[in-house]
Amino acid sequence: MDFTFTEDQLLFQSSVREFLTAEVTPARIRASWETAGGRDPALWRQLADMGLAGLTVPEEFGGLGMSELDFVLLAQECGYVALPEPLVHMAMVAVPLLRQVGGDLAATWLPRIAAGEAKVVAGLEQNLLVEDAHIADLLLLQRGDAWYALSQGQVELRHNESVDPSRRLYAVDIKSGTDPISSGDAATALTAATLDRGALGCAAQALGLAQRMVDLAVAYSCDRQQFGKPIGSFQAVKHLMANVAVRLEYARAPVHRAAYSLANNDPGAARAVSHAKLAACEAANLAAKNSIQVHGAMGYTWEVDLHIYMKKAWALANTWGDASFHKARIADAIFADGAELGAGATFAEF
Amino acid sequence: MDLAYTKKQQAFRAEIRAWLAANVPAEPLQSFDTAEGFARHRQWEAKLNEGRWGMVTWPVEFGGRGCDLIDWLVFEEEYYRARAPLRVNQNGIFLLGPTLMEYGTAEQKARILPKMACGEEVWAQGWSEPNAGSDMAAIRARADLRGDRYVINGQKIWSTRAVWADWLFGMFRTDPASERHRGLTFILVPLDTPGITVRPIPQLDGLPGFAEVFFDDVEVAVENRLGDEGAGWQVAMATAGFERGLMLRSPARFQETARRLVELYRANRASAEGDPGVRDAVIRAWLDAESYCLATYQTACRLGQGGKIGAESSTNKIFWSELDQNMHATAMSILGARAELLPHAPDAAGVGTWLDGWLFSQSGPIYAGTNEIQRNIIAERMLGMPR
Ligand SMILES: Cc1cc2nc3c(=O)[nH]c(=O)nc-3n(C[C@H](O)[C@H](O)[C@H](O)COP(=O)(O)OP(=O)(O)OC[C@H]3O[C@@H](n4cnc5c(N)ncnc54)[C@H](O)[C@@H]3O)c2cc1C
Numbered sequence: 001m002d003f004t005f006t007e008d009q010l011l012f013q014s015s016v017r018e019f020l021t022a023e024v025t026p027a028r029i030r031a032s033w034e035t036a037g038g039r040d041p042a043l044w045r046q047l048a049d050m051g052l053a054g055l056t057v058p059e060e061f062g063g064l065g066m067s068e069l070d071f072v073l074l075a076q077e078c079g080y081v082a083l084p085e086p087l088v089h090m091a092m093v094a095v096p097l098l099r100q101v102g103g104d105l106a107a108t109w110l111p112r113i114a115a116g117e118a119k120v121v122a123g124l125e126q127n128l129l130v131e132d133a134h135i136a137d138l139l140l141l142q143r144g145d146a147w148y149a150l151s152q153g154q155v156e157l158r159h160n161e162s163v164d165p166s167r168r169l170y171a172v173d174i175k176s177g178t179d180p181i182s183s184g185d186a187a188t189a190l191t192a193a194t195l196d197r198g199a200l201g202c203a204a205q206a207l208g209l210a211q212r213m214v215d216l217a218v219a220y221s222c223d224r225q226q227f228g229k230p231i232g233s234f235q236a237v238k239h240l241m242a243n244v245a246v247r248l249e250y251a252r253a254p255v256h257r258a259a260y261s262l263a264n265n266d267p268g269a270a271r272a273v274s275h276a277k278l279a280a281c282e283a284a285n286l287a288a289k290n291s292i293q294v295h296g297a298m299g300y301t302w303e304v305d306l307h308i309y310m311k312k313a314w315a316l317a318n319t320w321g322d323a324s325f326h327k328a329r330i331a332d333a334i335f336a337d338g339a340e341l342g343a344g345a346t347f348a349e350f
Numbered sequence: 351m352d353l354a355y356t357k358k359q360q361a362f363r364a365e366i367r368a369w370l371a372a373n374v375p376a377e378p379l380q381s382f383d384t385a386e387g388f389a390r391h392r393q394w395e396a397k398l399n400e401g402r403w404g405m406v407t408w409p410v411e412f413g414g415r416g417c418d419l420i421d422w423l424v425f426e427e428e429y430y431r432a433r434a435p436l437r438v439n440q441n442g443i444f445l446l447g448p449t450l451m452e453y454g455t456a457e458q459k460a461r462i463l464p465k466m467a468c469g470e471e472v473w474a475q476g477w478s479e480p481n482a483g484s485d486m487a488a489i490r491a492r493a494d495l496r497g498d499r500y501v502i503n504g505q506k507i508w509s510t511r512a513v514w515a516d517w518l519f520g521m522f523r524t525d526p527a528s529e530r531h532r533g534l535t536f537i538l539v540p541l542d543t544p545g546i547t548v549r550p551i552p553q554l555d556g557l558p559g560f561a562e563v564f565f566d567d568v569e570v571a572v573e574n575r576l577g578d579e580g581a582g583w584q585v586a587m588a589t590a591g592f593e594r595g596l597m598l599r600s601p602a603r604f605q606e607t608a609r610r611l612v613e614l615y616r617a618n619r620a621s622a623e624g625d626p627g628v629r630d631a632v633i634r635a636w637l638d639a640e641s642y643c644l645a646t647y648q649t650a651c652r653l654g655q656g657g658k659i660g661a662e663s664s665t666n667k668i669f670w671s672e673l674d675q676n677m678h679a680t681a682m683s684i685l686g687a688r689a690e691l692l693p694h695a696p697d698a699a700g701v702g703t704w705l706d707g708w709l710f711s712q713s714g715p716i717y718a719g720t721n722e723i724q725r726n727i728i729a730e731r732m733l734g735m736p737r
Contacts, residue, residue, distance in 0.1 A: 001359060001420050002352045003644075003651040069351060218733050233736040235722075238729030242668075245728050249665040253644035254637075260351050275637055327633050334612055334636050341636065342609030343602035344363070344427035346643045350354040 001347070003253070005073060013073040017080065019050065024081040026305040032084055033165040039135055044085050048116020052087060056095045061110035068092065068197065072204045072259035079208025082312050084166040086121060086132040092201035094120040097140055097194050101181060105149055109138055122194055123172060127319055133157050133170035141172060142194070146180035147187050154178060164311035196273045198320035200262060203255045203276040206284035209313045210248050213284075216306055217241060217291035220298070231294070240290040247286050251279040268349050271333045274326035281323070284313035355424070362417075363424050369401050370432035382438045383557035388472075388514040391438035395469025404467040405443050407597075408451075412459065413467035419650035423600060430602040441510060442466045442473030444597040446519050453536075453577040453585050462538070474512035474541070476520030476563055477586070479505060484723050486521070487530040487583070491565060493522035493537055495572070495579070500524070500537060502545075502568040508717075512561040513550045515541055521582045534582035538574040545569070554709045596650070598718065599670050601643035607677050607707070608639035614684055617700070622684045631680040638673045661731035664724040671714030671721060678708040 005013075023046060032040045047053055055071055057063020075088045095113060098106045098120065112118035118137040123130035125142055133139060134157055139150045158171040182190055218241055221232030231237050258276035261269040288310040292299035299306050317323065334341060340348055355363070379394065380387030398404045399413055407422050408414025417425070437443065443466060450459055465471040482488040491504025502522055512518060518539045525533030541548065545568035550558030577585035615622050615632045622628045646666075653659060681704040682689040691698035692705065715721040729735040 001355050001647070001651065003648045004655060005351060214733070218735055222734075222736055230736045232729075235726065238735050239722070239725045241733055241735065242725035242728040245662075245732060246665045246668050249662055250638070250641040250645050250669055253648040254641050256351075256648065257353070257644050260353055275640060278637060279641055327630070330633050330637065331629065334633070335616060339612075341605075341612055343430045343605045344424075345605070345609075346640060346647075347353050347355065 003256070005256075009070060009073060012070075013077060016050075016052070016074050017077045019046075020077050020081045020083065024083050026308055029082060029084060029166060029308055037134060038166065038168045039085060039132070044119075045116065047085060047087055053090065053116045054095075054110075054114030056091045056099075057110045057114040058099065061107070062114035063095075063110065066091075067263035068096070068200060069256075069259045069263040072200070072256060075201055075204035076208040076211075076255075079205030079312075080212045082166060082209065082212070082308050086119065086135075088201045088205055089121060089131060089198075090119065092204075093194060093198045094122045094140065096197055097122050097190060100190055100193060101140075101147070101149075105181060112137075122198075124191065124195060124198070124320075126195065126321070126325075127198075128171075129160055129169040130172050132168055133172050134159070134168060139172065140181075141174065142187070142191050143174070143180075145187050145191075146183040147190055148174060148178055149181045150174060150178065162311075162315060164315050166308070166312060167315055192270070195321060196262060196270055199273050199277045199326070200255070200258050202316040202320050203251075203258065203273070203280035206277075206280040206313060206316050207248070207252060207255055209309045209316070210244065210251075210280070210284040210287035212309045213287040213291040213306065213313070214241060214244050214248065216309070217287075217294040221294055224296075237294055240294055244283065244287045244290050247279075247283040251276075251283040254279045264350075266349060268333075270329060274321070274329040277321065278323060278326050278330070281313070281317035285317055288313050359420060359424060362421055363428060366403065366425055366428045367432070369403065370428055370434055373397060373401065374432045374434045378433070379435045381555075381557055382436065382511070383513075383553070383555075383559040385514065388438060388511075391435055392469045392472060394435045395437070395439055395472075399468035404469075405447060408447065408463070408467065412463040418654055419596070420647070420654065422597070423602070423647060423650060426600040426602040427605075430606045433606075438511065439466060439469055439472045440598065441475045441519075442471070442517075445475060446473055448597070449519075449536075449576065449585060449588065452588055457573070458576065471516045472511060472514070474509045474515040474518045474561075474563075476506035476509050476512070476518045476539070478508045480507050484720055487534075489521055489523055489534060491520070491522050492526060493524050493535060493570075494526070495524065498572050499569045500535075500572060500575070502537070502539065502565040502570060504565050506563040506565075508551070508560045509563050510560045510717075512541065512548055512563055513558045517541060518563060519576070521586060524579050524582075528580070531583040533580055535579050536576040536582040536585045537570060538576060539565075539568065539570050543568050543570065554712065555706065596646060596666070601639065601646050601670075604639045604670055604673055604677070605643055607674065608636045610702075611635050611677050611681055614681055614704070618684050621686060625683065628680060628683055631676065631683075635673070635677045635680060638669070639677075642670055642673065661727055664727040664732065667718060667724050668715075668721045668728075671711075674707075674714050675711045678704065678711040682708055 032038055051064055054063035055066045059065040071091050078088050098109055109118060109120055113120060119135055120138045121132050121136040122140040139155060141148045154175055156173040156175055160169045162169050221237055222230050224231050255276040258272040261272040291306055295306055298304045379390045382388045382391040402415060404413055406415045406417040406425050409416050450462060477486060479489055479491060493500040493502045506520060518541055520537055520539060521534050522537055523533055524535040545566040547564040549562045551560050553559040611632055685701055688701050691701055693701060730737055
């Protein structure tokens with residue numbers, strides 16, 4: 001029993017944090033909002049040069065061969081800066097999906113992803129819209145019990161604006177008839193695994209987002225004076241933040257456990273992922289609610305950076321399975337006949 | 351990261367499981383807040399100790415097994431799974447025990463720990479006073495050094511199990527000129543010393559679960575001081591962190607409550623589903639109990655590798671006490687009109703121990719430092735907000 005990350009994993013996390021906090025500043029995010037595609041190719045180049053684009057690409061295809069577990073701490077850091085580039089999606093969803101599909105498709109695209117030359121995104125029907133479809137060199141789309149691999153020429157995109165200017169969402173229509181790359185049971189398995197990985201990516205980012213909002217609100221509460229003292233000295237303000245800290249503290253371990261479960265193909269992974277997403281998104285939503293309150297009217301402005309993180313947190317809570325979806329999965333698991341619950345059941349499956 | 355138990359941990363689990371299966375009383379013991387129940391619980395502690403299961407984390411020389419925190423969590427899981435009796439000596443084994451290991455003299459450890467481990471000496475905690483609750487530094491009960499004895503005068507209150515306990519560990523002001531945290535001393539007092547009056551205080555269930563303790567020129571040998579004179583606050587705080595929190599309320603307890611809540615919900619589904627909030631609350635109960643377990647394992651592993659715990663340990667008290675309250679509130683709404691019935695009422699079929707648990711869950715956010723005090727600590731020490 002060792003529920004800790006290795007020295008290497010923690011070191012990698014801190015170097016990625018250093019890089020991201022230095023490079024992905026609120027000013028840079030705001031600048032990208034002003035561009036047509038909302039994405040920053042120079043930033044993607046930097047990420048690729050650090051090897052981040054190919055993190056989960058197997059070594060034989062030029063990547064670092066990392067697992068969901070290796071990546072989860074980095075996804076938290078991507079959340080902390082609200083990284084607009086699709087790094088979490090690629091590393092956590094698209095690349096593992098390609099790995100799972102295998103064959104020529106994987107052999108063609110994985111090396112290009114590792115080299116930072118291609119972007120691949122995956123879209124599930126359940127999500128309604130596809131994130132970053134406009135910058136994808138390859139789209140992997142699920143329709144019913146089939147999966148398709150499509151180029152931009154084979155699809156028609158309809159942009160849907162999100163409350164979060166960093167999110168670029170598209171309805172995707174498939175133009176010409178193509179053969180699916182997978183269908184039937186195999187495709188259903190791809191869909192299930194993809195949903196879990198996408199949900200884990202949201203959960204990990206939500207942890208980072210929650211932490212960022214707490215940091216912003218705490219800093220503001222030390223700075224802002226009313227009645228002759230910092231507002232952070234008022235107990236009502238303290239307790240708003242303490243309540244977030246409690247939920248956040250107990251959301252981390254479920255996310256790490258879910259990453260471990262996915263990386264190890266644990267049969268209970270779906271339940272672990274739903275737990276992680278519910279806990280982390282709830283913490284992030286509470287962080288948003290209490291942090292805007294601590295900011296007063298400032299928090300309600302476009303100018304103050306809080307909304308960069310708040311809006312992303314709101315969006316992540318309802319995509320890759322909303323709360324009702326994930327609660328239903330938990331209910332199915334714990335209300336089933338013979339479900340293993342209670343003391344001693346938590347790690348029983350390993 | 352490797353979330354599988356080692357062979358050794360599995361063997362340890364099997365061993366405790368088998369022992370508990372053979373030894374846990376078939377019928378639940380009467381409450382330890384009755385004279386009869388207290389005696390039965392004391393006997394149970396002796397039995398546990400015979401099997402060397404009294405405090406597995408203690409060193410072998412004091413009757414323990416030198417186990418690490420993961421083994422402790424495994425032990426607790428099996429203990430709650432087996433519905434073994436609650437620990438009547440919890441203030442001794444979970445609070446004073448670790449403090450003694452750190453601050454006690456060799457002589458004190460040898461004299462006190464073995465008798466604590468077997469339940470021969472049951473301990474009460476005497477910190478709170480009528481005017482020193484959350485503000486513990488306002489303690490006024492005095493201990494004046496006269497030769498080789500302390501002479502104690504004053505009053506303690508809310509002292510759990512003090513009605514039938516044998517000893518009390520208390521905080522007393524040894525320097526009458528001192529204020530606040532300075533000048534306090536940690537002293538161990540036999541409760542049968544002349545000059546002590548224990549007045550039981552009935553709790554919400556009507557039983558005397560705690561007591562007032564009056565000290566009238568009570569003489570205690572100076573060897574009963576734990577740590578230095580005037581260092582009582584530091585001694586008390588040193589073990590007030592995570593390990594203490596973890597030991598007092600390990601996740602297994604709440605996971606078992608969550609499991610029983612799922613059972614109760616399933617058994618009453620027809621009526622429970624009328625209120626969709628109930629289903630949601632049951633799901634949340636299971637999730638939070640599971641989160642508490644996962645987070646505790648993660649921290650225990652970190653501590654096992656030499657990590658240190660900081661102010662984030664204050665999140666623990668808030669999390670489990672609110673979880674416990676929420677779970678019991680949900681059970682009460684599932685039970686509906688039966689919820690208010692005492693277990694022995696003729697028409698109380700199926701209410702079980704939920705009412706008892708509901709009553710006790712009301713105290714969780716109060717004892718061991720109220721949740722408001724914990725929130726202050728989190729904000730100031732963990733988040734760095736201004737005082
Ligand atoms: C079941 C039970 C068992 C106990 N066992 C023991 C025992 O064995 N030994 C022992 O010594 N004590 C024991 N206690 C006492 C316990 O430690 C105290 O009740 C607790 O510290 C609170 O003190 P108080 O009851 O005086 O409440 P108060 O301090 O009067 O607090 C009342 C309310 O005011 C709030 N409040 C007070 N100060 C602040 C502040 N600065 N900021 C915000 N809110 C504040 C509190 O949070 C609380 O809500 C026990 C209590 C209970 C309920």
